[in-house]
Amino acid sequence: MRVLVAAAALAIAAPVFAQHAYPTPEAAANALVDAISSSDNDALKQVLGPQYPSLIPEGGVHRDDIYAFLAAWARQHQVEKTGDNRASLVVGESGWSFPIPVVKSGDGWKFDLRAGQQELRARRLGRNELETIAMLRQLAEAQQQYATEVGNGAYAKRLVSRAGKTDGLYWPADSEGDKSPLGPDALVMGADTPAAEAFHGYHYRIVPPGKGSDAKYVFLAWPVAYGKTGAHTFALDSSGTVYARDLGAGTASRAKAMGTFVPDAGWAKVE
Structure with a gap:
């Protein structure tokens, strides 16, 4: 499932916004899904940060990938704590793990794009x-x-x-x-x-x-x-x-x- 790049495809032309921090990892996850489901380009920039379009693969992304993610999320999802300051989004009945973790910083919970890049490469x-x-x-x-x-x-x-x-x-x-x-x-x-x-x-x-x-x-x-x-x-x-x-x-x-x-x-x- 290529939800990360699918989300990115919606936001290529969006202006640069500072990445938001959220009070809980669940709030960050919900903000991501809301932005994807509403095709809100500005919100996607704020949720994932301004650098994530660099992760889009050659050839772009199919719209079906977005629909597949949203359907899987609707069926089943959870936020799993993988440490005191780290959490992962687990989506769908297959237990697919979203490649970008949510980490706790001084001002709240944010998606860690650098870690996401490493995970996608792996x-x-x-x-x-x-x-x-x-x-x-x-x-x-x-x-x-x-x-x-x-x-x-x-x-x-x-x-x-x-x-x-x-x-x-x-x-x-x-x-x-x-x-x-x-x-x-x-x-x-x-x-x-x-x-x-x-x-x-x-x-x-x-x-x-x-x-x-x-x-x-x-x-x-x-x-x-x-x-x-x-x-x-x-x-x-x-x-x-x-x-x-x-x-x-x-x-x-x-x-x-x-x-x-x-x-x-x-x-x-x-x-």
Whole structure:
């Protein structure tokens, strides 16, 4: 649920107002919902502060997100104290937590945008990483299909086939019967894909298993922009085991330079 950015979308053109403080976190929560439900731009600025439009994602926000939040709020909501001076808004039957906490300052309770920015970043990274693990498992299925239907038992060594060949998991199909195991998403998964076009913020490649490994192939996935689109690098081998490791600020260069893959103590299994 993207209620934060949905609320922000209503207030982009509003003038700057000082952020209000409220006597209780419940009062702050009610002020937020009142401002959203009435599409009151000025009130939104006063509730959330003047800087929150910076959190709006590229492409803007759908009106349906606002309606979904208001409906969830109407069904169920509560304000949970997470400390003496901190509270969280929990919305809907699923218990979704609003990303911006309410904190107590000298003049009352306010929404803490800086903490909200950090939480939104963490959630975005988490979503990308979950999508990446799911895609690695899909790639493994595509590899098995390739070996069975195309490779005569051999696995593909590249994501995208060379022109006129079927030596990768994807190739342009002339007919339904010529369909490749992997769809055109493969075209935006390679290491040369621009960051803005990369598949859920990650690059992918196939690397050979290291000496002594029983694996037949290894898929490697690493974040396009370390710390922004993801933090962990993931590897999946032919046994279906997924490994994760934080390669740090040099993630891209280390992932691209990896000649073979053998999971050492630095790689943790993902359950």
